[in-house]
Amino acid sequence: MKPKSPEPKKRSNLRDVAKAAGVSVATVSRVLNEPGVVKKDTLEKVQAAIDALKFVPSAAARAINSGRTRFVGALVPTLDNAIFARFLAALERELSAHQLSLVVATTDSDLEIEADKAQSLVDIGAEGLIITGATHSGALHDLIDRTTLPTIITSFFDATNPLPTIGYDNEAVAQLALQHLADLGHRHIAVVHGPVHDNDRTRARLSGLHALPWDGELTCYETQISLRGGAESAKRICGQAQKPEAILCLSDVVALGVLFGLQAEGVRVPDEISLVGVDDLPSSAVAVPAITTVHLPVSQMGEKAAVALARWISDQERPSAERLDGQLIERRSAIPNPSRLTS
Amino acid sequence: MKPKSPEPKKRSNLRDVAKAAGVSVATVSRVLNEPGVVKKDTLEKVQAAIDALKFVPSAAARAINSGRTRFVGALVPTLDNAIFARFLAALERELSAHQLSLVVATTDSDLEIEADKAQSLVDIGAEGLIITGATHSGALHDLIDRTTLPTIITSFFDATNPLPTIGYDNEAVAQLALQHLADLGHRHIAVVHGPVHDNDRTRARLSGLHALPWDGELTCYETQISLRGGAESAKRICGQAQKPEAILCLSDVVALGVLFGLQAEGVRVPDEISLVGVDDLPSSAVAVPAITTVHLPVSQMGEKAAVALARWISDQERPSAERLDGQLIERRSAIPNPSRLTS
DNA sequence: ACCCAAAATGTAACTAGTTACAAAGGTTGC
DNA sequence: GCAACCTTTGTAACTAGTTACATTTTGGGT
Numbered sequence: 001m002k003p004k005s006p007e008p009k010k011r012s013n014l015r016d017v018a019k020a021a022g023v024s025v026a027t028v029s030r031v032l033n034e035p036g037v038v039k040k041d042t043l044e045k046v047q048a049a050i051d052a053l054k055f056v057p058s059a060a061a062r063a064i065n066s067g068r069t070r071f072v073g074a075l076v077p078t079l080d081n082a083i084f085a086r087f088l089a090a091l092e093r094e095l096s097a098h099q100l101s102l103v104v105a106t107t108d109s110d111l112e113i114e115a116d117k118a119q120s121l122v123d124i125g126a127e128g129l130i131i132t133g134a135t136h137s138g139a140l141h142d143l144i145d146r147t148t149l150p151t152i153i154t155s156f157f158d159a160t161n162p163l164p165t166i167g168y169d170n171e172a173v174a175q176l177a178l179q180h181l182a183d184l185g186h187r188h189i190a191v192v193h194g195p196v197h198d199n200d201r202t203r204a205r206l207s208g209l210h211a212l213p214w215d216g217e218l219t220c221y222e223t224q225i226s227l228r229g230g231a232e233s234a235k236r237i238c239g240q241a242q243k244p245e246a247i248l249c250l251s252d253v254v255a256l257g258v259l260f261g262l263q264a265e266g267v268r269v270p271d272e273i274s275l276v277g278v279d280d281l282p283s284s285a286v287a288v289p290a291i292t293t294v295h296l297p298v299s300q301m302g303e304k305a306a307v308a309l310a311r312w313i314s315d316q317e318r319p320s321a322e323r324l325d326g327q328l329i330e331r332r333s334a335i336p337n338p339s340r341l342t343s
Numbered sequence: 344m345k346p347k348s349p350e351p352k353k354r355s356n357l358r359d360v361a362k363a364a365g366v367s368v369a370t371v372s373r374v375l376n377e378p379g380v381v382k383k384d385t386l387e388k389v390q391a392a393i394d395a396l397k398f399v400p401s402a403a404a405r406a407i408n409s410g411r412t413r414f415v416g417a418l419v420p421t422l423d424n425a426i427f428a429r430f431l432a433a434l435e436r437e438l439s440a441h442q443l444s445l446v447v448a449t450t451d452s453d454l455e456i457e458a459d460k461a462q463s464l465v466d467i468g469a470e471g472l473i474i475t476g477a478t479h480s481g482a483l484h485d486l487i488d489r490t491t492l493p494t495i496i497t498s499f500f501d502a503t504n505p506l507p508t509i510g511y512d513n514e515a516v517a518q519l520a521l522q523h524l525a526d527l528g529h530r531h532i533a534v535v536h537g538p539v540h541d542n543d544r545t546r547a548r549l550s551g552l553h554a555l556p557w558d559g560e561l562t563c564y565e566t567q568i569s570l571r572g573g574a575e576s577a578k579r580i581c582g583q584a585q586k587p588e589a590i591l592c593l594s595d596v597v598a599l600g601v602l603f604g605l606q607a608e609g610v611r612v613p614d615e616i617s618l619v620g621v622d623d624l625p626s627s628a629v630a631v632p633a634i635t636t637v638h639l640p641v642s643q644m645g646e647k648a649a650v651a652l653a654r655w656i657s658d659q660e661r662p663s664a665e666r667l668d669g670q671l672i673e674r675r676s677a678i679p680n681p682s683r684l685t686s
Numbered sequence: 687a688c689c690c691a692a693a694a695t696g697t698a699a700c701t702a703g704t705t706a707c708a709a710a711g712g713t714t715g716c
Numbered sequence: 717g718c719a720a721c722c723t724t725t726g727t728a729a730c731t732a733g734t735t736a737c738a739t740t741t742t743g744g745g746t
Contacts, residue, residue: 013732024696029734039694054489059468060412061732063403064701070467071446079432082425089422092449096460101467103414104447106435117439124413124444125402146397227629256626263631283599283626286570288606356702367726372704382724404702407731 012053021049032057063125071101072309073121074130077109077199081225081253083279083298084132087154090302091130098310100127107132109198115139122147128309130154134161135200150312154305155201157323166305166322168296170201171208173326174250176294177276178209180328181246185337186274187216190244192233192254194225205250205278219244223254230257231264238265243273245337252279255291259333274334278326289332297324355396364392375400406468414444415471415652416464420452420542424568424596425624426641427475430497433645434473441653443470450475452541458482465490471652473497477504478543493655497648498544500666509648509665511639513544514551516669519637520591520619521552523671528680529589529617530559535576535601536593537568548593548621562587566597573600574607581608586616588680595622598634602676617677621669632675640667 018025023042030038031046038046049055063069074091076084092102103121107114115137121129122143128150131140144151144163153165181189191209194202209218221236223229230249234257237244249255255277262269269275269289277284280295301324308319361368366385373381374389381389392398406412417434419427435445446464450457458480461472465486471493474483487494487506496508524532534552537545552561564579566572573592577600580587592598598620605612612618612632620627623638644667651662 014734015732025733026697026735027695030695033734037694042694056465056490058407058732059466060403060406060410061701062734063468064401064407064703064732065734067403067701069403070463073444079422079428079435080425082423082428085422085425085428088447089449092422092447096448096463099463101416101446101448101463103444104431104435105439105444106432120413120439120442120444122399123402125406147399148397227625231629257629260629260631282570286574286600286603288603357704358702368703369705369727370725373725376704380724385725401702404731405704407702407733408704410731 012055017046017049017053017055020053021046069125069127070099071103071126072128072130073103073105073126075105075107075114075117076132078106082281087298087302090299091306094303094306095310098306100310111137111198118143122149127313130305130309133200134158134165150309152305152309154301157321159321164308164319164321166301166308168324168326170204171211173278173294173296174205174208175212176326176328177248177278178212181248181274181276181334182214182216184274184334186246188244189216189218190237190247191218191220192230192247192258193220193222193250195222202250225251225254227253227257227260230254231261234258234261235265238267246274246334249277252277252281252284252293255293256283256287259287259291270333270335276334280329292331292334293329294326295329296326300324355398360389360392360396360398363396364389412468412470413442414446414469415473416446416448416469417473418448418450418457418460419475421449426622430641430645433642434649437646437649438653441649443653454480454541461486465492470656473648473652476543477501477508493652495648495652497644500664502664507651507662507664509644509651511667511669513547514554516621516637516639517548517551517593518555519669519671520621521555524589524591524617524619524677525557525559527617527677531587532559532561533580533587533590534561534563535573535590535597536563536565538565545593568594568597570596570600570603573597574604577601577604578608581610589617589677592620595620595624595627595636598636599626599630602630602634613676613678619677623672635674635677636672637669638672639669643667
């Protein structure tokens, strides 16, 4: 027989504290939540008991009463691309200002993984979800539907989507970049983009490019969204019989990779070939030559998403879609096509 | 009077489902947790009721019984430096394999913010903590102490720390880089490093440099850890009367920034000046010239931290300190000092 | 000293699950 | 035909807080 403490260490709870302080549980609860209404010396007694027992209130028990867990989840393809890291940084900063914590889950751009991780987020009690793009698995849509979990789509603007979207018009964003090159007189342009599979942002950008009326020619190269992917694409492009006059990269990591790749091949940018990107990462401003790109307000997107989600959760105010505009930032990597007379 | 449903929409719970299916709450609970022991047709009845009521079990109620919330928190200075983003990516991947989610909080290298956010993590029920570096506010130490929350220090190896550390010996890491430059015959070296305030990793690296016995001269430049900070430092260095023979950057983002800064100033690397970094970010391998650097196994660190924390939480196995070694990766940005005859 | 309101505290019923134990139902052996 | 056992289900007591309401204490005014 072992009648005495077989498990001596166990987190102390409200009732332990109440007993130790010689008060009721309600009083302890008040000390925790509205110390103002408790008489000074009972407050001190209770505080002493709390300290003595190293009492830490249980988050779960609080959550069960308030119905609030105070955290939300975000699903992004990867953390390896600075564009998402920057987005999350802004999101976390603003959520934190609204007393919300952020659970991060990466999906590797796989819709099944995404749905799985979303389920985990629900299982642990996320009060809301931030997801990337508008294309998702049926399982995820079901989950959002049955839980009626506040969910915001980012990086993708689409006013007709049943879920609120906060993001850019990806078609327009890509067109900004292409139009700029067209205006500079380039007619033979290589497009370097990330995987199209499971990525509706890239698909939208590509279809934007193809929808733009102009008289030039596009050659597309698909690669991994990484510096290495960009560098390898540059090599591939340099291996072609006829080099393009300009290269358009649908993301800045790739653009920087392409720049490095071209430098390694001894091709001068922008003299021999112009280069534009999309994203406007800090690296694009600092690179030599600085890379002309389409600025995407990711930090603003993170903030807006955070505010919208926080409001949705606390006030049931369902946000409406918000369109953020890209902006062309002219730098040194794209110049007028020297082999053409543009007015 | 409003006796009828004044609030028609409320999440349904276990008892609602039990009532709807005509069974007891225990049976519904079994359907959820051990469907094997339930007779087939009751199982179907219950499942039907669950679907009909769109029942989703409450995470908080589960947590209150199991005592497990299934998530941990990580405190990092920033997401803007790829080194932390990569660390978190690996951490999240491995935690996810252990059925744990990751709450990310950024501290901006401010110990007060760090303590605040740690408190938030505890408030929402984190089962464990990953923190960066060994220097923290008293409030954070108190918190860890009173909650006895499994907490692992990363990016900093110190076998004598009361908390388990998983990381590099920062002094040694910096020495690897400096020794390499010394071996190449450089005697006048500029060191570019991030803010020293509240950052024990940087401090350790600097003291490592100063502890290395050699006959050269170090000039230190403090700057923000960013591309821009690096580029500006390069300009500052070029403005000196006597240019150093080599530049040692204590992180790779800064190294790349310095490279860009030097290129902008028309200084050729490595011909006129050698450059080495620390971290081994992907950009260092792809940059032109590729940057010689000390590889830090961040992904491995993320994985090891995840495994150690997961085990600590589930099996009460307190991990022991783990030292990860940096490794010099020789690339193109550092060459023998041309102005000297090194055998 | 006494009344009354305000302030402080206590009781017990909630929140939404899990689970030990009890009880009922069904099957098999002899 | 009935005991013995296994399968399946139900009851009620847990988990750790919050909170409506009841009760006690306190203080001021007369």
